Amino acid sequence: MSSPFAINGGACVAMVGKDCVAIACDLRLGLQALTVSNNFPKIFSYGDVYLGLTGLATDVSTVSDLFRYKVNMYRLREERNIAPSTMANLVSSSLYERRFGPYFVSPVVAGIDQKSGKPFICGFDSIGCIDFAKDFIVSGTASDQLFGTCEGLWEPDLGPEDLFETISQALLNAVDRDALSGWGAHVYIIEKDKTTKRLLKGRQD
Amino acid sequence: MTMFSQNPLMNGPNYSFSQTPTMASGANKEHSFYPYTDNGGSTLAISGNDFMIMAGDTRSTSGYNINTRYSPKVFKIGGTTSSQDDATLVLSVVGFAADGHALKEKLDAIVKMYRYQHGKPMSVKACAQRLSTILYGKRFFPYYVTAILGGLDEDGKGAVYSYDPVGSYEREQCRAAGAAASLIMPFLDNQVNFKNQYIPGSGEGHALVERAKDPLPLVVVEALVKDAFDSAVERHIEVGDGLSMMLITKNGIEEKFLPLKKD
Amino acid sequence: MNHLPQAWGRPRDDVYGPYDGSYLQNDGPNQHSQSPIVTGTSVLALKFKDGVVIAADNLASYGSLARFTDVKRLRKFAETSVVGFGGDVSDMQYLDRLLNSLDIEEAYGSTGHTLNAQNLHTYLAKVLYKRRSNFNPLWNQLLVAGLDGEGKPFLASADLLGTTFSSPSLATGFGAHLAQPLLRKVAPDEETASKLSLEQAVEAVKASMKVLFYRDARSIDKYSIAVVTKEGIDLKQDEKLENQSWAFAEQIRGYGTQVN
Numbered sequence: 001m002s003s004p005f006a007i008n009g010g011a012c013v014a015m016v017g018k019d020c021v022a023i024a025c026d027l028r029l030g031l032q033a034l035t036v037s038n039n040f041p042k043i044f045s046y047g048d049v050y051l052g053l054t055g056l057a058t059d060v061s062t063v064s065d066l067f068r069y070k071v072n073m074y075r076l077r078e079e080r081n082i083a084p085s086t087m088a089n090l091v092s093s094s095l096y097e098r099r100f101g102p103y104f105v106s107p108v109v110a111g112i113d114q115k116s117g118k119p120f121i122c123g124f125d126s127i128g129c130i131d132f133a134k135d136f137i138v139s140g141t142a143s144d145q146l147f148g149t150c151e152g153l154w155e156p157d158l159g160p161e162d163l164f165e166t167i168s169q170a171l172l173n174a175v176d177r178d179a180l181s182g183w184g185a186h187v188y189i190i191e192k193d194k195t196t197k198r199l200l201k202g203r204q205d
Numbered sequence: 206m207t208m209f210s211q212n213p214l215m216n217g218p219n220y221s222f223s224q225t226p227t228m229a230s231g232a233n234k235e236h237s238f239y240p241y242t243d244n245g246g247s248t249l250a251i252s253g254n255d256f257m258i259m260a261g262d263t264r265s266t267s268g269y270n271i272n273t274r275y276s277p278k279v280f281k282i283g284g285t286t287s288s289q290d291d292a293t294l295v296l297s298v299v300g301f302a303a304d305g306h307a308l309k310e311k312l313d314a315i316v317k318m319y320r321y322q323h324g325k326p327m328s329v330k331a332c333a334q335r336l337s338t339i340l341y342g343k344r345f346f347p348y349y350v351t352a353i354l355g356g357l358d359e360d361g362k363g364a365v366y367s368y369d370p371v372g373s374y375e376r377e378q379c380r381a382a383g384a385a386a387s388l389i390m391p392f393l394d395n396q397v398n399f400k401n402q403y404i405p406g407s408g409e410g411h412a413l414v415e416r417a418k419d420p421l422p423l424v425v426v427e428a429l430v431k432d433a434f435d436s437a438v439e440r441h442i443e444v445g446d447g448l449s450m451m452l453i454t455k456n457g458i459e460e461k462f463l464p465l466k467k468d
Numbered sequence: 469m470n471h472l473p474q475a476w477g478r479p480r481d482d483v484y485g486p487y488d489g490s491y492l493q494n495d496g497p498n499q500h501s502q503s504p505i506v507t508g509t510s511v512l513a514l515k516f517k518d519g520v521v522i523a524a525d526n527l528a529s530y531g532s533l534a535r536f537t538d539v540k541r542l543r544k545f546a547e548t549s550v551v552g553f554g555g556d557v558s559d560m561q562y563l564d565r566l567l568n569s570l571d572i573e574e575a576y577g578s579t580g581h582t583l584n585a586q587n588l589h590t591y592l593a594k595v596l597y598k599r600r601s602n603f604n605p606l607w608n609q610l611l612v613a614g615l616d617g618e619g620k621p622f623l624a625s626a627d628l629l630g631t632t633f634s635s636p637s638l639a640t641g642f643g644a645h646l647a648q649p650l651l652r653k654v655a656p657d658e659e660t661a662s663k664l665s666l667e668q669a670v671e672a673v674k675a676s677m678k679v680l681f682y683r684d685a686r687s688i689d690k691y692s693i694a695v696v697t698k699e700g701i702d703l704k705q706d707e708k709l710e711n712q713s714w715a716f717a718e719q720i721r722g723y724g725t726q727v728n
Binding site: 237238240241242244265267270272273274275276301302303306307346 | 500501502503593597600601603605625629630631632633634635638644645648657658
């Protein structure tokens, strides 16, 4: 268990609904089996776009700050928010720059394109290969469990409230079967002109 | 010296005897033969009030190869004949298929002998303990399998016993095992034991009232099993081809087969 | 030559230096085979309407050397079944002797009952599993072809670990990668296989043997093919691959020195 991806633990999931998307993460930060913090959110917002980062905690912080910088520079140059699909390509190329000394993170991007109103989610490996998905994206040490719950619970065209229930149940039940994830969760439900952030308590063990 | 050797057996110098030795020379050498392999696949068992369901996919793999699309992992145990028509127990084994087969044969023989000597079928409880003993008997050269034993208990309630390869066991409401266990198990927690489900508006935070654990009817459980496997097939390459199911009720064991995706 | 019988037949100490006696000690542990030496490559088999077609080439390789070019890797058992051997050839010969003595033993029985392919497969699988459990494996993967207890076509595999499985078509070794997809196209399930004619089955197996000869470097174009039905076994051991066409070879790009 010395994979850099599994030292600190953590889980993240994004889902597509009808005219909405959702992204959620757990709150645990650990050192192997020892839990160090139960308030380490893994989702970061960049205007209209949300980025979830699981993996090595130091890289989660570094990469989230790096993208804060890059997105701010983009906004100053372009005088507009970055679109989700643009963000996806920015993440991809930034990670590939470190092809032979990668950040040990598995990013997830979620958002709604403000121009077209279309939901957008995607995931990446640690060197920037994009996984575009029409349904859901999972990442982190509970990814196997998340694949199971998402594949079992998700269905097309869920409204914001149903999508919230679905992604919450998918995440909560997945992290309860992963020793390295859990301790509460953050859930973002993103609609075209409204984002709702909810904090889930979850099991504290 | 070794590099000049003409003898591939010895990896060392030749000598003038026509026969290669049957004894190893000097210090012990590391054995490179690994007696196990993983044949993939997944199994799943759920117990209800007066029934239990045991299911397993029928794909057998070695690495990325599919050995066969039909190799059942769920077996009836302890019938009086080889047809197992009057069996009362089911066993599923997933992991190393050869060990699984040997384990099944052994347990079947023991339960058959019990039935012959006592004139009645073995109870699940007794069989569960016996299976644990068999597995622990090979503690230092284990059967590389995850076993699940199913049947109806003395009160006619569904019983599921799950094992680790060396015989630790526990009676449970439901259990997934094998390659896709990590995918299926959290889904089952949620849908069978209603984990993380609360009655809306019943309280704040941990004061929320949990959804009552009402026993599920057979049709619902059967649908859950199918859904669980359809999900596993979608995301796990070692799971697929077919689903073999055994439904145990007081009327006996009903066998069902459903196709799964073959990709 | 000196007068000590212990030294007879051994390298002379004055020429080769003192003899390393450690090779002669017999207090060490027994040595088991940890890798195959002389090997046979793929075995293919396909069920059809009234039986099974099984084939294997006649080569026994020593590493990359084509060492023995006339080794028959299909063995008949009791005029009811055929076993095709892949893997170590000496272990194959051991198993063949074992099967011959089993056959003789069974023939002495007064019941007149002979072992069918299913029985034979169970027996072989148990031998292989026992040997692997003693860390002394017989380094083979074998296919057993014949008829089961009800007279229906039977085809199953058993390997050095004791793993067993059955399928309408089977292929060992390289054949599992190259031939099995072709055979599965002909017989995707039992239902389809039970409608195949002998000719279709033989054609599919021969086509697969050809593909294997083209792409498996440890293969040869001489092969054995057997058809097992309730009428008996038709075993041909000196077949040659026909209608070879190496025209495709010219089209291959990307290996070796030439690049474009």
